[in-house]
Amino acid sequence: MDHSHDHHHAPPILGHSSLVTRPTCYLCSVDPRARLLVAVAFSVVVAVLLKSPTALWLALAVGIVAVAMARLRPMAVLKRLVPFNLLVLVLFLVLPLTKDGQPLVTLLGFDLTGEGFLQAGRIALKGNAILLTLMVMLGTLDVGILGHTLSHLRVPDKLTHLLVFTVRYLDVLHREYLRLAAAMKTRGFRPRLNRHTLATYGYLVGMLLVRSFDRAERIVAAMKCRGFRGRFYLLDHFSFSRRDVPFCVVSIVTLLALIVVQYT
Amino acid sequence: MHISEAMLTDSLEGNLALGAGMALAAAGTAVGLRKMDYERIPQVAVLSSAFFVASLIQIPGPIAVHLVLNGLMGLILGWAVFPAVLIALVLQAVLFLAGGLTAVGVNTVVMALPAIVCYYALNRSARSASEPVAFLAGFAAGATGVLLGIFLAAAALITAGEEFKLLGEGAVLWHLPVAVIDGLITGSAVVFLRKVRPELLEAPLLANQVEVTHG
Numbered sequence: 283m284d285h286s287h288d289h290h291h292a293p294p295i296l297g298h299s300s301l302v303t304r305p306t307c308y309l310c311s312v313d314p315r316a317r318l319l320v321a322v323a324f325s326v327v328v329a330v331l332l333k334s335p336t337a338l339w340l341a342l343a344v345g346i347v348a349v350a351m352a353r354l355r356p357m358a359v360l361k362r363l364v365p366f367n368l369l370v371l372v373l374f375l376v377l378p379l380t381k382d383g384q385p386l387v388t389l390l391g392f393d394l395t396g397e398g399f400l401q402a403g404r405i406a407l408k409g410n411a412i413l414l415t416l417m418v419m420l421g422t423l424d425v426g427i428l429g430h431t432l433s434h435l436r437v438p439d440k441l442t443h444l445l446v447f448t449v450r451y452l453d454v455l456h457r458e459y460l461r462l463a464a465a466m467k468t469r470g471f472r473p474r475l476n477r478h479t480l481a482t483y484g485y486l487v488g489m490l491l492v493r494s495f496d497r498a499e500r501i502v503a504a505m506k507c508r509g510f511r512g513r514f515y516l517l518d519h520f521s522f523s524r525r526d527v528p529f530c531v532v533s534i535v536t537l538l539a540l541i542v543v544q545y546t
Numbered sequence: 547m548h549i550s551e552a553m554l555t556d557s558l559e560g561n562l563a564l565g566a567g568m569a570l571a572a573a574g575t576a577v578g579l580r581k582m583d584y585e586r587i588p589q590v591a592v593l594s595s596a597f598f599v600a601s602l603i604q605i606p607g608p609i610a611v612h613l614v615l616n617g618l619m620g621l622i623l624g625w626a627v628f629p630a631v632l633i634a635l636v637l638q639a640v641l642f643l644a645g646g647l648t649a650v651g652v653n654t655v656v657m658a659l660p661a662i663v664c665y666y667a668l669n670r671s672a673r674s675a676s677e678p679v680a681f682l683a684g685f686a687a688g689a690t691g692v693l694l695g696i697f698l699a700a701a702a703l704i705t706a707g708e709e710f711k712l713l714g715e716g717a718v719l720w721h722l723p724v725a726v727i728d729g730l731i732t733g734s735a736v737v738f739l740r741k742v743r744p745e746l747l748e749a750p751l752l753a754n755q756v757e758v759t760h761g
Binding site: 321322325326329330333362366369372373376377379380381382398401404405406408409412413416417420421423425428438440441443444445446447448449450451452454455456458459473474475477479480481482483484485486487488489490491492493494495497498499501502505 | 550551552553555556561564575579582584585587588589590591592593594595596598599600602603605606607613615618622629630632633634636637639640641642643646647648707708709710711712713727730731732733734735736737738739742743745746
């Protein structure tokens with residue numbers, strides 16, 4: 283059975299909006315294993331191997347082109363870049379102060395070094411390039427099939443089962459939490475920074491754990507009742523097809539080009 | 547408490563820290579998986595989803611504080627905390643793009659290693675017959691989880707370069723109130739669990755017994 287064409291785009295989890303607008307896209311039909319491997323390879327190459335400004339600018343350009351080609355929703359993409367770039371802002375303020383090097387300017391008695399600005403710049407380029415490609419490769423991936431994908435990539439069974447179960451119950455427990463929070467609000471609970479609020483949140487966390495513990499017992503009972511014998515069977519099988527060839531070729535050539543630019 | 551891979555990989559030492567984090571996370575996860583048999587997978591998964599959801603709770607106040615709760619995770623999950631945190635971080639990287647893929651190892655160690663410390667140091671006192679002792683054990687677990695975690699994160703950053711020292715120190719200071727808040731909440735949660743479902747605090751011990759009876 284080939285399921286790779288059935289999973290079009292990731293459903294929103296915990297209220298997060300999807301990156302993909304259209305129900306079908308070329309990338310969504312590419313073998314998820316290939317997308318995952320390319321995401322990891324790109325992260326490793328850009329994070330560990332690239333250092334020169336030229337190579338890093340090129341990596342950022344690759345990320346932008348990939349986002350444009352995958353036609354992700356621009357606002358959703360920008361929103362997800364915000365947290366990292368706030369950190370970048372802090373780095374631009376701090377690193378010129380703390381990095382050793384030739385003082386570029388002196389402000390209020392503090393030496394700001396060019397090396398510090400350059401380092402902050404490298405981090406900004408590197409981080410954004412990786413985030414953009416991750417969005418293209420993984421934002422289009424359904425977390426529901428992430429477990430199967432990893433399993434086909436020989437990740438240990440127990441770990442993938444844990445992942446599949448965690449994904450399955452994330453939304454269930456989020457709803458459980460919203461129910462508990464609504465019940466607290468109905469009883470007139472208003473969170474403030476005081477002892478009572480913290481104790482109440484402690485009980486809320488405790489209640490959430492108790493409910494999930496009980497739920498886990500019911501799950502195990504239901505599994506045993508259906509003859510669970512300690513292993514799961516993979517229902518999704520992926521097949522590498524001709525459609526995947528262009529994606530892989532373009533990805534490999536891009537990665538090699540980045541490495542060549544860095545080391546020549 | 548996430549370290550960004552871009553910050554860590556700008557120097558050789560940082561890359562080594564990244565690699566060391568991966569190796570430690572892999573070792574911890576291997577131990578965690580060995581101690582957790584198939585029947586316990588749903589339990590660990592549902593509990594770790596609960597922790598994932600609980601970490602979205604925001605505490606009102608002058609600074610936006612999210613709960614970390616890794617101390618409580620340690621008390622309840624024992625060694626299973628390593629695979630549980632690893633998966634939570636992979637999901638965070640995929641769903642929210644927080645942390646990045648190559649830094650998953652370091653970030654797992656930052657969260658899970660303090661949790662294991664809490665498990666060994668405080669698991670017994672958290673099950674104490676006296677309520678104040680249980681609360682204090684919970685408080686210590688919550689505070690230790692956050693503080694030890696941020697120390698590890700700062701240490702990784704400073705290994706990557708002296709220029710990150712100021713940032714690391716700032717991050718530790720920033721997390722002092724977070725540690726107190728996490729401690730108070732973990733303390734109340736432990737007191738609550740002790741009354742309502744004490745088995746939960748014994749869950750990691752039960753797992754070992756199951757392993758023994760299965761041979």
